[in-house]
Amino acid sequence: MTSPHVLVVEDDREIRTLVARYLGDNDYHVTTAPDGKDLDRQMADDAPDLIILDINLPGEDGLGICRSLRSHSDVPIIMLTAKGEDIDRILGLEMGADDYVTKPFNPRELLARIRAVLRRRLDQPASPDAKVRIFAGWRLDLAARHLTSPEGVRTPVTGAEFDLLQALCEQPGRVLSRERLLEITQGRAIEAYERSIDVLISRLRRKIEVNPRDPDFIKTIRSGGYLFTPTVERQ
Known part of the structure; x- marks a missing residue:
């Protein structure tokens, strides 16, 4: 290699x-x-x-x-x-x-x-099936690490943005704390910088939300973290 x-x-x-x-x-x-x-x-x-x-x-x-x-x-x-x-x-x-x-x-x-x-x-999914997450017409390809809009247009995302969106898609309807999201996406149990998650959330909202200032998909839960609201389909 x-x-x-x-x-x-x-x-x-x-x-x-x-x-x-x-x-x-x-x-x-x-x-x-x-x-x-x-x-x-x-x-x-x-x-x-x-x-x-x-x-x-x-x-x-x-x-x-x-x-x-x-x-x-x-x-x-x-x-x-x-x-x-x-x-x-x-x-x-x-x-x-x-x-x-x-x-x-x-x-x-x-x-x-x-x-x-x-x-x-x-990294690619270990399981041979369910390599795609679909929500509200958006398509997250875990193997190719691509995000495609409902219109079929590939939306550029950084590695950190992709990992965060995947973490949210894996646990829709569940409040995830900033600490948990840091652990999932960056593996930081020590020297966690919670503000980095807020910044990544803001970047994701600008890419997938119709109105990033009033988001429908990624909700902020006061003193809790973030909640991903769409139904997620696995393929």
């Missing part, structure tokens, strides 16, 4: 070299870029399986780059944010990032996050 290709976009040469060396030692194919312009050149030459993207870059910052990437690509993105900068985490998730790691970080933590994101992207 070909080693996963990780593109590290970081202007700090020391951090860039450290991450590249560590991931290379763990059987990843790694390329690096110091800024957004170099990232564009790298993407044109060899599209990566995952991007590690620092927020504080010279020129266009990581948030702008993430937003631009999401307009045409669903490649998984892990943001590097400054320690304690919650607003950066929120904005990164709103722009479409799949996960985040705060600086300073342990390379082993970054490796674990990379493995988790790639595993979620590659």
